[in-house]
Amino acid sequence: xxxxxxxxxxxxxxxxxxxxxxxxxxxxxxxxxxxxxxxxxxxxxxxxxxxxxxxxxxxxxxxxxxxxxxxxxxxxxxxxxxxxxxxxxxxxxxxxxxxxxxxxxxxxxxxxxxxxxxxxxxxxxxxxxxxxxxxxxxxxxxxxxxxxxxxxxxxxxxxxxxxxxxxxxxxxxxxxxxxxxxxxxxxxxxxxxxxxxxxxxxxxxxxxxxxxxxxxxxxxxxxxxxxxxxxxxxxxxxxxxxxxxxxxxxxxxxxxxxxxxxxxxxxxx
Amino acid sequence: xxxxxxxxxxxxxxxxxxxxxxxxxxxxxxxxxxxxxxxxxxxxxxxxxxxxxxxxxxxxxxxxxxxxxxxxxxxxxxxxxxxxxxxxxxxxxxxxxxxxxxxxxxxxxxxxxxxxxxxxxxxxxxxxxxxxxxxxxxxxxxxxxxxxxxxxxxxxxxxxxxxxxxxxxxxxxxxxxxxxxxxxxxxxxxxxxxxxxxxxxxxxxxxxxxxxxxxxxxxxxxxxxxxxxxxxxxxxxxxxxxxxxxxxxxxxxxxxxxxxxxxxxxxxxxxxxxxxxxxxxxxxxxxxxxxxxxxxx
Numbered sequence: 001x002x003x004x005x006x007x008x009x010x011x012x013x014x015x016x017x018x019x020x021x022x023x024x025x026x027x028x029x030x031x032x033x034x035x036x037x038x039x040x041x042x043x044x045x046x047x048x049x050x051x052x053x054x055x056x057x058x059x060x061x062x063x064x065x066x067x068x069x070x071x072x073x074x075x076x077x078x079x080x081x082x083x084x085x086x087x088x089x090x091x092x093x094x095x096x097x098x099x100x101x102x103x104x105x106x107x108x109x110x111x112x113x114x115x116x117x118x119x120x121x122x123x124x125x126x127x128x129x130x131x132x133x134x135x136x137x138x139x140x141x142x143x144x145x146x147x148x149x150x151x152x153x154x155x156x157x158x159x160x161x162x163x164x165x166x167x168x169x170x171x172x173x174x175x176x177x178x179x180x181x182x183x184x185x186x187x188x189x190x191x192x193x194x195x196x197x198x199x200x201x202x203x204x205x206x207x208x209x210x211x212x213x214x215x216x217x218x219x220x221x222x223x224x225x226x227x228x229x230x231x232x233x234x235x236x237x238x239x240x241x242x243x244x245x246x247x248x249x250x251x252x253x254x255x256x257x258x259x260x261x262x263x264x265x266x267x268x269x
Numbered sequence: 270x271x272x273x274x275x276x277x278x279x280x281x282x283x284x285x286x287x288x289x290x291x292x293x294x295x296x297x298x299x300x301x302x303x304x305x306x307x308x309x310x311x312x313x314x315x316x317x318x319x320x321x322x323x324x325x326x327x328x329x330x331x332x333x334x335x336x337x338x339x340x341x342x343x344x345x346x347x348x349x350x351x352x353x354x355x356x357x358x359x360x361x362x363x364x365x366x367x368x369x370x371x372x373x374x375x376x377x378x379x380x381x382x383x384x385x386x387x388x389x390x391x392x393x394x395x396x397x398x399x400x401x402x403x404x405x406x407x408x409x410x411x412x413x414x415x416x417x418x419x420x421x422x423x424x425x426x427x428x429x430x431x432x433x434x435x436x437x438x439x440x441x442x443x444x445x446x447x448x449x450x451x452x453x454x455x456x457x458x459x460x461x462x463x464x465x466x467x468x469x470x471x472x473x474x475x476x477x478x479x480x481x482x483x484x485x486x487x488x489x490x491x492x493x494x495x496x497x498x499x500x501x502x503x504x505x506x507x508x509x510x511x512x513x514x515x516x517x518x519x520x521x522x523x524x525x526x527x528x529x530x531x532x533x534x535x536x537x538x539x540x541x542x543x544x545x546x547x548x549x550x551x552x553x554x555x556x557x558x559x560x561x562x563x564x565x566x
Contacts, residue, residue: 007371010364011357087355094322095372095412096345268324 004105011088012079012109021075026120029068033061033124050215054129055143059213061125062150065117066210069154070182072113073161077174080106080165090268103260106162114154122147146210149245153209156248159255160202166259199239202251209244272299274336275420275451276321281330283316283475290316291475293330298453298468303446305462305483306455307561308472314455315352317472318424322349334420345373348413349422354405358398362389362408365397366415375416383411386441402429410438421445424455439465463487463557471564478564486560493533495540496522496549506543512536522549 012018039048051060083089089102097105122144161178168174182203190198198204239247276298283291291313298304306314319325321332323344334343356365366380384390387407392400400408406429413421421442427435442452442465456462462469463483471479479486491514497503503523507513512531517524527536533552540547 003371003374007368010368010371011360014357014360014364016359086357087353088357090324090351091355092372093324093341094344094349094351095369096341096347097372098341101341267319267326 004101005108008105008109008112012112015079015082017078017082018075021071021078022116025068025071025075028071029065029120030124032064033128036064037128049132051213052128052132056213056215057125057129057132058121058144058146059210059215061121061128062146062210063213065121066150066153066207069117069157070179072117072154073157073178074175076106076110076113076158076161077165077178078171079109080162081169081171081174084169084268085171087268089263093268099260099264103256103263106259107159107256110155110158110162113158114151117154118147118151121150149209149241152245152248152252153206156202156206156209156252156255159252159259160206163255163259163262166262200247205239205244205247206251208239209248272301274298274333275300275302276332276334276453277336278317278321278332279330281317281320281332282328283313283320283325284328289475291320291327291330294472294475294477296470296477296480298451300451301446301449302468303442303452303454303466305466305469306453306472307457307459307462307469307557308455311474312472313475314472315424316475318349318351318422318453318455322347322351322422324351346418347420347422348415348418349424350406350409350413350426351422351424353428354409354412356397356405356408356412359396361394361396362400362411363393365408366412369412369415373416373418379415379417383414386414387411388437403431403434406430407434407437410441414441419450421450421452423452425457426454427456427458427461435461459556459558459561469557471561473564479560483557487557491527491529491531492553493525493527493536494522494549494551494553495525495536495547497545497547499545502543503540503545506540506545510539512539 036048037052041048050056092102093099125144125147161174164174164178164181168177186201186203190201190204194201199208274297276296278294278296281291281294282289290311294313294317296317306317308314316325320327321334321339323339323341332339335346337343357368360368362384363380366383367377369375370377370380381390381393384393387410389404389407389411392404397405397408406426410423410426413423423442426438430438439461442454445452446465446467452465454462454466466483468482469480469486470477495503500518500523504518507516507523507525512527512535514526514528516526525536527533533550537547537550
């Protein structure tokens with residue numbers, strides 16, 4: 001285990017591509033948060049400022065950050081596709097790793113990326129909450145359950161990225177296929193093939209894990225208001241949270257398993 | 270005492286659609302052999318080595334390393350260079366070798382040793398992408414030598430090497446052979462193979478057409494070139510001799526193949542006794558290149 005982590009650390013943290021994309025993720029996230037914080041809207045009991053205060057800040061930041069999970073998945077796709085591009089997965093096999101170890105190494109990268117996302121949202125939420133200071137701090141400071149959900153969501157997204165990268169073995173093709181699947185692809189599949197089970201399909205289920213903040217919908221007059229904005233609603237979950245979390249965990253394992261299977265089945269050119 | 274088999278390949282086949290890249294290939298490499306795998310482009314050399322090193326799945330057949338089922342454990346005992354050097358272009362030579370050292374459970378102190386052997390020590394902190402193709406090939410060789418493996422598998426190791434690199438590689442192979450290592454070498458450079466290999470296997474269209482010791486293969490043809498002012502007399506004498514296997518005349522004289530028990534001096538004496546005066550008598554050793562070209566015709 002330690003050996004694989006050391007190997008992944010050498011190749012990942014020295015990669016300019018990785019460093020640039022992670023920086024881009026960080027900057028985009030902070031920029032979006034900053035821009036929203038500059039909006040001065042108060043409608044009835046709703047105010048934008050409240051989104052930056054405890055306890056809503058965790059829900060809000062996790063929801064904003066969930067949109068950037070696609071970028072984290074793209075980082076994983078680039079890292080894995082590069083292994084095929086450089087011929088290094090093949091070389092690792094020749095040098096004495098087996099297919100399980102190749103996948104295990106990448107799973108560790110998935111965890112590193114998800115931990116980064118978790119820490120980013122945790123730290124920025126806490127700083128925002130402490131600066132904007134409201135509510136009862138000692139009770140609300142550690143109400144971070146949603147961040148663990150966000151962590152699982154990130155893992156599920158990046159594992160899907162891993163699967164696409166191993167399927168297509170090419171940066172551009174994997175990224176385009178991944179994005180096409182997430183947006184029109186699964187929507188079409190859901191509507192045409194599984195209209196009754198659409199909430200169980202991976203992209204929908206994983207994105208629904210961090211819903212639009214409850215505070216907004218409640219303060220703007222009920223769930224429908226936010227629902228009209230086409231955001232998944234926390235107040236009207238189609239699946240229980242336990243089922244959603246279980247299914248997301250299942251998809252994480254499934255994508256890892258499929259990645260291993262595809263890698264094992266196909267030769268290296 | 271029976272020799273220890275290092276790599277044993279049995280009935281190995283590989284098909285790409287309708288194309289048969291390997292057809293029931295059988296070969297055996299024993300400990301201490303320097304085994305040259307020869308063959309024209311597309312004969313199946315790289316396919317054979319890729320299957321043996323686990324990067325390509327075979328269609329049929331099996332192979333064994335060290336007498337056991339192949340796996341990552343056996344590959345840890347092998348240093349390999351297959352086709353092109355595969356490294357992270359943005360990493361330094363040192364970091365690339367640290368990755369390999371981690372995989373092979375080799376201490377990092379061995380990195381300097383192999384960089385020294387391949388004359389890359391000064392470039393230790395250069396990035397891989399900044400190396401010339403010859404230096405990249407040297408790095409691949411350094412990587413293969415990391416951990417002092419029992420077996421070296423080198424596929425076209427001289428690719429992109431300059432004459433100095435050629436010479437260094439020959440020295441490395443000879444040194445490794447002296448240390449009792451087993452080396453499997455696939456190459457097009459027949460002269461190099463002849464100089465360093467103890468055994469060869471010649472592949473043609475995915476089949477092994479000849480396998481054996483290099484010296485035995487080269488001994489097989491006993492070739493003499495002669496020239497005489499009396500060609501008709503020479504033809505008459507050669508036709509009646511049992512020491513001559515075959516002969517042919519070309520613009521430079523006669524090319525004579527003797528039966529195994531006879532030498533050039535036997536022929537010289539025989540012709541002298543039969544009043545044939547020679548302008549030239551030249552004994553030519555068979556070359557691997559000649560044998561190879563004959564076999565793949």
